[in-house]
Amino acid sequence: MITETTIAAISTPPGRGGIAIIRMSGKNAFSIAKKVFKSKNSFDSLLSHSITYGKIIDKKKNIIDQVMLVKFVAPKTYTKEDMIEIQCHGGNEVTKKILSLLFSHGATPAQPGQFTKRAFLQGRIDLSQAEAVMDLINAETSKSEKAAILQLEGSTGKKIKEIRQEILDILSHISVSIDYPEYEDDAISIEKTKKTTEQIIIKLKKLVENYETGIIIREGLNVAIYGPPNAGKSTFVNKLAGQEKAIVTHIPGTTRDIIEVHLNIGGYPVNLYDTAGIRKTDDLIEKIGIKKTINAIKNASLSILVIDNSEKITSEIIELLDKATVVVINKIDLDKGDNYIKYLKGKKVIKTSLLNNQGIEEIEQYLLSYIETTGIDIEDIVITNQRHKQLIDQALSALLKITKNSEQFLDLYAIDFHEALEALSQITGESASEDVIANIFRNFCVGK
């Protein structure tokens, strides 16, 4: 998934003198560069990964600096997007000028780590590499801090931000009620405050529950593939992965252990779990495998049941049917063996012939739209960072005080909300106080 904005930033540590490097990445990187960079040969004719000498020119045609420019044509770049590197003569003034010139032509300032984040989302680098790059970006800050930042780029951060926003919303609502008492229409009641708080508490608790059970699941959408033996589950996984990750044979009961495959669907991390086919069996190994299957279904946020179009449906499968969000009816190239439809009410059904590559795109489409509409589910998210855990606990205990509070004054509730907001803001690195004020004016119609 290509991100819309074109980002730019200084990527060399400042104050070191000599050469500074400015990087720009995104859809408009070339069109922007074309406007500010003048060289002997036209910009379009420059080759990818070659270095070119030229001048940076501002909107009034003044020369700002003489620079070396490297053009990187997508997708063979760090971020897999079109990229530009400008090596200029260091010095804060000049570098800043060039950067603001890029901004004035439509680039936006890159957040710390944003290039890496893009590279990561584009599947260019995996998590462990990204960490190494982050180390370089802010070499002086402590390691735990960095791990924390990294984790925030993922779904954990997103979820915490969402919850933080909900707290911010109530707090702003309380603030409006207090700072604009004459606007009675906009006032919030204590009952409503408490109710909303209860909902927030449930969400936060879920986040830390995972921490306590110690289940560390990789970030991403966890999808369990299950069904009767021989239905084509392993084929499913292989086809989506684009390579032979799991053994496929015509023998029922081929897969015994969980096979985990990491995919990137539309820029989102997705973890597929191929499982042992479910059936009654006396085979000890297979039994253990089936147990694992059931666990995998439990831990997944999305479970896909694969059934064989040409087979009869068993009672074991019917039992597990309600765990399925999607049912894949595979082998539609073969004759129908049973009438499944009566069991599948309310389920999303995708008919495939995986062997013939039929229906794979539909599955991918479905997964993408699932992620984009529901977001990556809370069950997938774990708090692994001790500091985050502690801050969430802090927020929780503040929120719990609110639900137990019997005071009749709204203002006294604000203190606990502030504490909760402050704690979560420490995770997300946002400023609590400024945001409350900004939120008030965004969401409420007050003022003379």
Place this chain on the structure above:
Amino acid sequence: MKYIAGEYEAIVIGAGHAGCEAALALARLGKKTMLFTLNNDSIANMPCNPSIGGTAKGHLVREIDALGGQMGKIADATLIQSRMLNKAKGPAVHSLRAQIDRRMYQEKMKHVLETQENLDLRQAEVTDILFNEQNEVIGVKTNTNAIYNCKAAIICSGTYLKGKIIIGEISYEGGPDGLFPANKLSDCLKSNGIEIMRFKTGTPSRVNRKSIDFNKMQEQLGDEPIVPFSFETEKLNIKQHSCYLTYTNAKTHEVINNNLHLSPLFSGDIEGTGPRYCPSIEDKVVRFSDKDRHQIFIEPMGLDTEEMYVQGMSSSLPEQVQDEMLHTIKGLEYVKVMRTAYAIEYDCFNPIQLRKTLEFKDYKGLYSAGQSNGSSGYEEAAAQGLIAGINAHLKLDQKESFVLGRDEAYIGVLIDDLVTKGTNEPYRMMTSRSEYRLLLRQDNADKRLTPKGYHLGLISKQRYEKYKEKEHNINMQLKRLKKVVISPKIANDFLIKYGLNPVKSGVTLDALLKRPEITYDTLYEIDSDREKYDIYTEEEIEISCKYEGYIKRQRKQVKQYKKMENFQLPRDLDYQIISGLRIEARQKLNQIKPVSLGQASRISGVSPADINVLIIYFDQVKRKKT
């Protein structure tokens, strides 16, 4: 021909709310002071709503008063309606708000200035600030080429610098209320290297009372008894006047929507966006299109005038559209407009150029206070004026500066926010800006600040003694409440009467008062021998007892805050050399040169990681030294 017209220790430029407090503080502290204003007939003018106080602003007035300022006293003397807002929302946010007779306020303030010892008041436009080679203030020059020598100058120019009035597509040079703008001073400052910003604000129309049908509106009465602003005002017995509430409706919104293209805000003719808390009516209608009505308050401008202020109807639409809009509103169908709503653009200074004393970092002896620092509001202005005046005085005497912390006063929050974070719209005080609301109440402003005011020399010995007596009484009572145990028999009758569960053993008065349903007043029923005090004392006893838990919690937070504030940073440090900081942080830190780690942490663009880097850096420096 230039000539030397006078010698002063301090000169205050502008007799608005900031200038009046600054000049009075200086003169009262014994400094020979000159106060200039563009027009002697508009001293302490309220170009917008003739009202003082309100949420957070009422707190500011109390604080000004507790430090020995003037605003609260004159407000008490000229108010025509008074209300205590937020009584149902919590003790920390009770806020006094008064409707003021605008002319009377001006006259009373002018008279106080005229009779103040050490203070001269003069109508003249200051065009230049004079500096020596070291960028120290040595005097000012007026439009009549008169030079006044001084060692300190405080600019309190409000919305007058290069003022430009905008009504629909019409615009012209001007100050508020038809007064002249001051067109030269900001050029002089700019040429000296001071960063100027261009801000905008607006005010709704004024209409004639006799053309309003109040029967179609909701009347809003004042509260009785009136609680004064000033701790020194004994009792107020006046006849109160009402305000009125009405609403816009579908028709109003239709008129606005049909004429949006005529608004300079929407066509892009006005560059500066107005403050967010002061949206024009067209802004409200567009941004909150799901709302089918907006509140409109009609408020009197004074006793001897029929002009009424129409709160909620700020607009940048052309005059004829404004009239049409007003006539759609219930009760205003035949209303006669006396002053058209307008917006004003003006020059002000980027406040991050200032120290917490409100002195410019790079210009010795030059201060700025009030709207010229990017704030908005009479109370915000007055508060800054007072602090600038006090600090100019202290500096002239080579004494340590006077800075209030965020834990001590809303004034501290206001100034810290301005000089640390800067602002990109006129800054308005709000209770939500304060972290320690439960400590910064309007009822305890004297406790927080009167001792300081006394030590500065702005509070009389007599008032200080009175304050001490009050404090003594409060502490004594609080102790007594904790000591006196009520037998279950008496307590249970009382508890049941107020719908509460009975107790088995004796219970202290303190514990009873901590129940949400019980007030200090009702407690009298079982504690009738207790001593009777004035309302201020009793209010503070009640709050201190009832909210002891919360207050303790905030005190704890303050301790944390103080740790960061007490971590002092050197003023001459070049942050570029600290390689662990992010670039943005280095630049911001160099620009603001925070005095403490706490201040640094509040700068936008300085992250918690950067603060950690700073801690490590200074730790290293310290270790290297030892």
